[in-house]
Amino acid sequence: MSHQELPGAPDGETPKMRRRQLQLEGALKRTSLKELRGLPSIALNAGSNPGAESPSKRKRSSSPGNASRWRTHRTAMLAVKDEELESAIQLAAYYVEDAAEGRLDNGLASNFKSGNKRKLNCCIIQTHIIWHVIVMAACVLHSLLIAFEPPPSERDGNTRGFVNATEILLTLVYVADILLKVAYMGAGTFLSLKGSKVWQTTYAALTLTLLLDAAIAPATRLSRPLRPIILVLRSRSVRNFYTTVLRIFPSLLKVLGLLLFILTTCSLGLARLLRGSATQYFQSSASTFKEMAVLLLTQDNYKELLNDVLAHGGLASLLVFFAFVVVGILFLLQLVLGTVIDTYMEEAQEELRSKRVKQSKGLIRAFSVLDLRKEGKMRQKAFDKLLQKLRPSDSPFERHLKFSLLSNKYKSTWASSGPSTPKPSTPHRREELSERSGQHPHSPVKRNLPQLLESPLPFPANPWSLEPHIDPIDFLSLHTVLELTFKPRRPAWDVPGTGNQPWWSRCAELLLADLRYSTVVRLTMWLDAAIFLADAETWQPLSWDIQINDFLQAGFVLQTAMQVLALGSIRKAWRFGPSETPILRGEIILAAALTALGLCSYFLSSFASFRDAVAGLGALRSLRLAMTSGSSRFCQCFAAILPAMTQMMGLISVMHYTFAATAMEILGNQQAPGFVTFPKAAMSLLQILLNADGTTMVKENLQTAHPLLGLVFVAYYGIAVLVVVNLVTALMIEFYRASLAENVERREHRQSEITHQVQDLLREMEVVENLGFEVTGSNETGIEKLRASFLGQGSDLVDEELLRQVQKEASLDLVTLHRSKSGSFPCSPASRGH
Structure with missing residues (x-):
């Protein structure tokens, strides 16, 4: 019987698991009929009447040799099952890791599932953090080589040397990175022009360009400005910012079109109103347009233009000038800032939504692998082994605690009211549970005594339906529970406030x-x-x-x-x-x-x-002053936003490097004083970025170059200043919201307190459960309410739109399951089936 005909074969089986299954079947087929006759009757005549066996058969079946052979076959079958479970656990762990990194179809899980060890090893190396750091370091060093290369005016045809050899070596790192990815992804998939694969194709084309340019080593190196683009194409986080910049441009062009219209109108008006006067800056429409553009972007010539208008113009020209200042500078430039921030916020939400969808798809795939019976339930054994792969440092109690947070273990299963814990006798604990149950702290507390089950049977008719399990909706909160680190409230002393404390x-x-x-x-x-x-x-x-x-x-x-x-x-x-x-x-x-x-x-x-x-x-x-009560919250928020700021600074560095290298290649050959070498070019453009008398710098360098080369400075100002610097402002606004949001500290303290309460309460419930009897109580107390407070409720976790996008990865109707769970966090056992 082939693998496709095996009953109940999980969809996530790997070729290794299928080969093991076929080997077991072949071993059983090669067993002689004589040996099979000697097996116990329950193995050969599972469907027959045991009472029809003869005494001789029962005697043969009870012989020690036959029993030993049966134990051997049983051990082999159990070994195959254990190996299948371990493979499924490893596959599910890879799915969870891929979901966290935003990979789906070409990650660790897909290569592990293919059974090709070479592809899996290449994927592990290429996605490892150490290899990622090596590629990023090679990109940074490759970009810094421009500071050691001769300037454009001193280059000749013979540019071979140590710098060129180093450049070729660093470029080979990019080549090795591409070969590793092609090895497990395939050349056709890697060089595809669909979706996100466009970045990979561009990465390969740029690497080929850099390698050829380094190998030929001409005097004019046109690929120098493109070196840091590798950082954008290789790093997913920096690429997300770069994608955001590209998506901002359509909205930005509309505002810039309005700015151009105001600039043209006011320039033509002032040129006509001041025509024939002895004006210095408004002699023609072109000169007026140039001066007004400088006024709009930098405000460096405001005093000169205002004095010129006051000295040679009338009331009409003065009104036009101030109308331009108010509308163009105070309104439209702020509108540019608002457009950039608004678009960034929308793109950030869309990116977060896309990341959430990818994570949910990966988690549902992992759930499907561990749902061995295809009934939409993950048992505690599978979840415990999965956590051993993902968090080896977790103790057994922590793994059990996390399973209890996600599962239905303490939901209404045995009785309608559900299990709970008895009220503790300490006043402090009684006040905590009274606050959660809505009772007054000093009101009489009703003790919950053990109660016998109403059913005369010790176990329900269908024990699988009441076995603790996790459904796919709750499994989507795995990352939230996975990062929890539970610590005792006061581990220094077993009993706080007693004589144990010195x-x-x-x-x-x-x-x-x-x-x-x-x-x-x-x-x-x-x-x-x-x-x-x-x-x-x-x-x-x-x-x-x-x-x-x-x-x-x-x-x-x-x-x-x-x-x-x-x-x-x-x-x-x-x-x-x-x-x-x-x-x-x-x-x-x-x-x-x-x-x-x-x-x-x-x-x-x-x-x-x-x-x-x-x-x-x-x-x-003195660094301790940063963590005082007045500024500790700001420091924590700054630490939280620091990764995003680092990515933004990386994007600014890439933009600045590209324009500095381009300006050096163009203006350096024309002997522009500020662009003779790369450090001088970088410092000159930094004046524009920081708005530090950039207009004077541009005029000085354009005296020895063609005036049309001023478009380089305009492009740099439009991209680096109007867009990228405004994105920094958007990040600062996000930082401000995160640091001064209402009830932030109270919410964090409450979440930490709930974490301790979950741990304490679960420990008490486990003690009662291990005593062998059930304790019932009010639905308002217990771990269920704490779980709802910690993980959220209903739409706080997932919504139906998200479930529809990941529905094809699941074996049951997620929307129906979500609707059955909406309104209250617990879900009845009947709603957890198909």
């Missing part, structure tokens, strides 16, 4: 909670910064060889030690600190480093005099 730790904890101590620490930090601003850190107030920096360092060490004492020890403070653990770890490292350097400089002062330099390093203590 007296010195309680005293340190009380001191840290004192408002007066917090005020003194804050004033000490500001005093530390003020002393360094006054350059007084090496001042010695006493007759001993002790600097004021030593006193400040001692106070810093005592403050850090107080936080460590409150948590119990350095190990506990490092592992089980509060939500400020990264800050505390940084303070411990900084205190240890500065103390070690200070002691070395003090005891080794007779050998080397570097104590003043070590004292200057104490200024690093």
Whole structure:
């Protein structure tokens, strides 16, 4: 029987799994009839009446040799099943990884499923972060080679040398990257001109151009400005910004068309109104258009033009001039900014939506692989093995906890009210659960006693329908649950507030909670910064060889030690600190480093005099001011937006490099003073980018070049300034919204608190469950409400439009399942079937 005829064969089987299945079937067919007759009757006569067996058959079937052969075949079948499960788990893990990276059809999962190890190994190497860093470093070094190459005026035909050899070597890195991708993707797919494959085709064409240009090594290298484009084509994040810039241009052209109309109208009007006067800047329509364009873009000549209009014009020309200033500069330029920001926000939402669709498709594919029975359910064993692949550092309890967050384990299965935990006896815990259940903290609490099942049977008729499982809708929240790291609320002491906590730790904890101590620490930090601003850190107030920096360092060490004492020890403070653990770890490292350097400089002062330099390093203590209560939120938001800012700076660098190299090739041959070498060209264009007297720079360089070459500066201003710099403003607006949104800190604190509550509550429920009896209670308490608060409810997770886009990857109707789950987070068992 072939693999296609096997009943219940999962769709995600790999060729390796199919070969194992066929080998097992062949081994069973080669077994002799005599051996098969000796197997137990349940294996040969599964459908016959056991009572019809003769005593001789029962005697033969119970012999030790026959039983041993049956165990051998059973062991072989179980081994094949385990291998199939492991392959399915690995395939599902690859699907999840591809979903996180935005890959679908040509990722790790598809190559693993093909059974070709060569393709899989090439895909693993090409998608590895180390190889990605190597390619990006090669691109950066290749671009920096332009600073070591001779300028255009000094080049000749013989340009071979170390720089050229290095350029060829770096270009071969791009070639190796392309060959690795072609090896597992195929040349036809890689060089396709459909969809996102256009970037890959452009990447290959550009690499071929750079390689040929480096191999021929002519005097004029037209490919120099194209070197950093490899960064855009290879890096997905930078390419997304580049795509956003391209999509902004259609909307931007409409506003620029209106700007051109206002500019032309006002220029013609002023030229006609000032015709015949002794004006200096408005002698002709062309000169007027030029001066008004400079006024519109840079405002460098505002005073000169205004004085010229006042001296030689009348009221009409003055009105036209100020109308242009108000409409063109104050209104239309801001409209350009608004258009760029609005388009960027729309594109960012669309990109997020597209990324969400790809992730959902990959997760549904992973779910389909692990749904071995094709009934829309993932069991705990498969989920646990999947987490072992994705998060090997998770403990068994954490894996069980994450399964409970996604599954129906604590939903209404055995009884209509669903399992819950008994109310704890501690007042603090009773208040927490009372707040979640809507009861008053001081109202009498009803105890939930164990209740017997109403059914006389110990198990339901269909145990598979009530087995804990995860449905595909809940599985779409895998990435949210996957990144959770659960920590005990107070792991330093088993029972907080009891005698287990030493007296010195309680005293340190009380001191840290004192408002007066917090005020003194804050004033000490500001005093530390003020002393360094006054350059007084090496001042010695006493007759001993002790600097004021030593006193400040001692106070810093005592403050850090107080936080460590409150948590119990350095190990506990490092592992089980509060939500400020990264800050505390940084303070411990900084205190240890500065103390070690200070002691070395003090005891080794007779050998080397570097104590003043070590004292200057104490200024690093002032970094703690960034995490004070007033600015800690801004620092956290800046850290969150830093990756996007890095990508934006990469795009600005690519734009700046391309235009600087192009301007050097064009203007450098005409002896323009600011574009003789690449560093000078980059510094000259930087004046335009920063609006630092760029008009004067352009006039000075166009004196020795053709006036039409000024289009290079116009193009650079239109792309680098009007678009890219405004995108930075859009990122700053997004940063402002993220940092000053209402209830942000409260929401983060609430999410962290819910995480601890889920852990505590699940631990209690597991204890009750392991005792062997069920505890019922109110639907308003328990892990279900916490799960809804943490993961969201209904449309917060997914919507029907998203499910329709990923429906073809699922084996059941996702929209129907979603509608059955809408309105409340729990879902009845009946709605989880087909």
